[in-house]
Amino acid sequence: MTILDPTASSPSPGVAAPDRGRAAFVAALVISFGLAAIVGAYVDWLWWPLYSGIVLTIVTVPIVLIGAIAAALTHGLARRISLVALAVGIGLLVGQNLGPSRAELLVGDGTLALTLDGPAPASGSGGASCSTVADGTEISVSGDPNLSLDVPDEPLVSVWFEKGDRWEALRGGPRAPDGTMLVITVTPRAVGEDGTPSTIGMGADETSTVEIDYDSTGGTLRFADLVPLTGVDYTGESMDLSGTIEFTCEAPVAG
Numbered sequence: 277m278t279i280l281d282p283t284a285s286s287p288s289p290g291v292a293a294p295d296r297g298r299a300a301f302v303a304a305l306v307i308s309f310g311l312a313a314i315v316g317a318y319v320d321w322l323w324w325p326l327y328s329g330i331v332l333t334i335v336t337v338p339i340v341l342i343g344a345i346a347a348a349l350t351h352g353l354a355r356r357i358s359l360v361a362l363a364v365g366i367g368l369l370v371g372q373n374l375g376p377s378r379a380e381l382l383v384g385d386g387t388l389a390l391t392l393d394g395p396a397p398a399s400g401s402g403g404a405s406c407s408t409v410a411d412g413t414e415i416s417v418s419g420d421p422n423l424s425l426d427v428p429d430e431p432l433v434s435v436w437f438e439k440g441d442r443w444e445a446l447r448g449g450p451r452a453p454d455g456t457m458l459v460i461t462v463t464p465r466a467v468g469e470d471g472t473p474s475t476i477g478m479g480a481d482e483t484s485t486v487e488i489d490y491d492s493t494g495g496t497l498r499f500a501d502l503v504p505l506t507g508v509d510y511t512g513e514s515m516d517l518s519g520t521i522e523f524t525c526e527a528p529v530a531g
Contacts, residue, residue, distance in 0.1 A: 301356060305363045312367025317375025322445050324378050332372055339365035378442055379409040384526045386494065388419035390435055390460075392519040398423055400433070406525035412492035414440025417523050431464045435521060437497060439488060450479055450503070452486035458499055460517055461510075476512035477505030494524035 316332065323329045343362030347355055388404035404419030416438035423433040437458040444455060451457045458480040480486050485500040500518035504510070 305359060308360050309363040309367040309370075312364040313371035313375070316368035316371025318371075320372040320375055321378070324442060324446065328446075329372065332368065336365050336368040336372075340369065379411070379414070381407055381442075382409060382492070383407050386417065386419075386523060386525040388417060388421055388435060389522045390421040390423055390433065390519065391522075392423070392517065394518045395516050400424060404523055404525075406523070408492045408525060409440075409442075410492065412490065414442045415490055415492070415495075415525075416440075416443060417525070419523075431462045434461045434463070435459075437488075437521070439490075450481035452480040452484050453482055454486060454488070456480060456486045456488055456497070458484075458486060458497070458502070459505065460502065462512070462515060464512075474512040475510055476515055477507075477510035478502040478515060478517050479505045490523075492525060494522075497521040497523070 316336075319332050320329050323332065339361055343358050343360075343365055346358035347362055350358055384406050386404040386406040387401060389399070389401035391399040400421040400423030402419055402421045404417055407416040408414060416436075418434070418436040420432060420434050424430065435458075437456060439454075439456045443457065444451070447457070449457065460478050462476040462478075464474060479502060480499060481503050484502055486497065487499075488497040489495050490497075498520050502517050504514035
């Protein structure tokens with residue numbers, strides 16, 4: 277006959293439950309951290325300029341501080357929620373700072389010459405601002421060529437174009453089929469009755485013809501079939517602009 281020892285311990289079915297709960301919570305923290313790091317890296321990739329990327333830091337730092345303080349002062353469910361918030365905040369910062377970075381942007385001066393075939397032959401040149409990368413695959417150029425148009429008031433003509441994933445990620449809006457964004461504005465020196473100039477804005481979209489050949493030192497852009505731009509900045513009538521832009525970029529420096 278077997279005599280049971282009443283002092284002997286017996287397995288408790290509830291012992292493993294807290295361990296499984298802790299393991300699940302740790303897994304949740306790891307997953308929260310990992311997903312937040314991916315989001316932080318992706319947002320930083322899109323918001324590559326410092327003045328845009330710092331927005332993520334401004335939003336994330338309070339999350340980390342509040343999560344850390346709440347985790348230290350609370351218990352139970354509230355503490356777990358605080359730890360998850362802390363993991364998310366740290367993950368965002370880690371992803372932002374340790375994720376992939378874009379090529380260094382190089383900024384320099386240059387020249388820009390605009391030759392119009394239409395609506396009437398005209399040409400002019402002036403200084404330009406260039407932003408590019410070392411391998412020349414991405415570029416942004418803007419300038420105000422001293423273009424003499426046969427219209428009253430000798431309007432000011434401005435040109436701005438850019439090409440590259442860096443710019444497409446940062447800005448939407450219409451672009452040529454090859455991804456080039458081109459904006460040409462014509463602003464009369466005289467103002468209207470409301471005290472503002474009647475600016476004409478023409479840009480490239482998917483129906484436009486744009487051919488660009490460039491590297492980090494300059495290039496040529498040919499355009500036709502531009503479309504009117506809309507918005508509060510563009511109140512003038514459209515113009516049938518077509519022509520060629522030739523540009524140079526001096527040796528750039530880190531921006």
